Amino acid sequence: QVKRLDRTDGDIDALTQRIAHIRTWTYVSFHGDWLGDARHWQNRTRAIEDKLSDALHDRLTQRFVDKSTAHLMMKLKDTPDLMAAVTASGDVVVEGHPVGHLKGFLFEAGGANGDAAGKTIAAAAGRALKGEFRRRVVALEQAPDTDITLAPLDGRDAGTILWGGVPVGRLVKGEALLRPAVRVTASDLLDAQGRDRVARRLERWIADHLARLFRDLLALDKASLTGPAKGLAFRLG
Template sequence: DRLSDALHDRLTQRFVDKSTAHLMMKLKDTPDLMAAVTASGDVVVEGHPVGHLKGFLFDAGGANGDAAGKAIAAAAGRALKGEFRRRVQALEQAADTNIALAPLDGRDAGTILWGGVPVGRLVKGAALLRPAVRVTASDLLDAQGRDRVVKRLERWVADHLAQLFRDLLALDKAALTGPAKGLAFRLREAHGSLPRVAVDDQLALIAKEARRDLRAAGIRIGRETVFLPALVRPAPAAMRGFLWCLAEGRRPVPPPLPGRVSLPAGRLPGNYWEQVGFRRFGKIALRIDMVERIAAKAWEMAKPGGKAGFEISPDLLSLAGCTTADMAQILRGLGFKGREVEGVLRFRPAARRDAHNAPAGSGKAKGRAKAKTPAPPAGPKVDPHSPFAKLKDLVLS
């Protein structure tokens, strides 16, 4: 078997050497070589296979030797010019449905596919919701062709993000004024969700009628979070998390699986969890809609308990899908104080708490100064011809 393998290798090398010599002679004789690309992407020059073309990336099949590498590169470079022009034009005319992103939970997260083949990838851009595009192509693709590919992919990415974050875009046309409009601006800055404590002063300035306008615009003002529920859905939440990783220069993190309401927080910071629709409480991260349900349930349980407080119930554990120790951490983060009473850990509201933690109908916090809502700063100048122009109001942070 070893003899057979060695013989096969020698014969293969002899064939490669002979093919390389033939190509080098042809290159000297004429600049025009007969070449073709098969349906499967194999590149054949003068009857000799010289490599494989996948999208705009040419693979010479590992021929890196001086003579072979130079001959194949030269032959492919001359022969593929026409094929690259054809493919660039085909990409420009391709329907958006033929372009897609690789799944964000896989090793190819951020890769842009055309017909299932990688042609580019998302990289850190000017802002979180405005990533840049890098073409996946050989040096054989000239600068003009590369530029045309980038523009087409940028246009697709801009349209894709505009659709994914359409509820944020819709805030621009919402009938909001004064402090309510300022709150919507803050929400756009945060890409769809932020802790209520961060905007409590601003919320105190918003009248009841304006709050109805906010609800009509899709904004939910919870006990703990102000957010757009539509952006907590798996697809936009996963994209927010991925883009956050790009903007922070971090390796992409697989998004939470749909249906999960709590996860180990690990070493990921609170800002990441906020982007994927979760809130971090110590060692556990809890989905923000579930934070609202648990906060409401805890305040309901606190009423009859009085000073004695309440125990962590099976209902609370079931809502969060977590351990008793994790729930204790969550309750403390929600403004409750835990202490042992006759060997049982009981919780009651902390003596001092923010207005946003108080039960509904308890009134405004006393002594809170009313601050004027600052006017939104002017956004950065955006080229109106850029494919990302429609996203300019989404990328102010």
């Protein structure tokens, strides 16, 4: 009887019925005089109930996602402008449905399984986030230099540029050791113009940042040097 309940296939109704049945067996197992080795059956029935409960949660979540995706599909067809908002924590809500998370300029779709659902959410987010991306680009351009930092050089995120503690770019090889280039950390939803503006702001920041840190070394560019000293200055600058 217990063994046949230890399966997670089926729809929501089937899982609900199995949970009800296994709870009955859990009740029985707590009457020590009804079963031999009651402790074994208590552990067994609890483990099965936990497994079934997790499966039921997944089914309920998927049902919600499917309904949300269908609703968004209809809205995308009928409405050119979608009502959208980004919460203070970065959660993206479109037409009342949570569709993902925005971290800096990187959008991470959430709650969708399958190509159709993923494409629908990406399309909805793409329309809805245009204004938010424009606002964030302007905010970064106007942000004081103190709001932008580099991740610790001794960590796994070394070389990452942070804005308000959130990754927005990464240093890559540039023309010289003290003139690195910047690769913007952003999703494809940020258009080319916005990406270029972000890159220019970060390049300006890193140039000023390195100028403060390595003022004397960068001054070698303007110095009249010969021989080995000139070669060293060339490699650094």
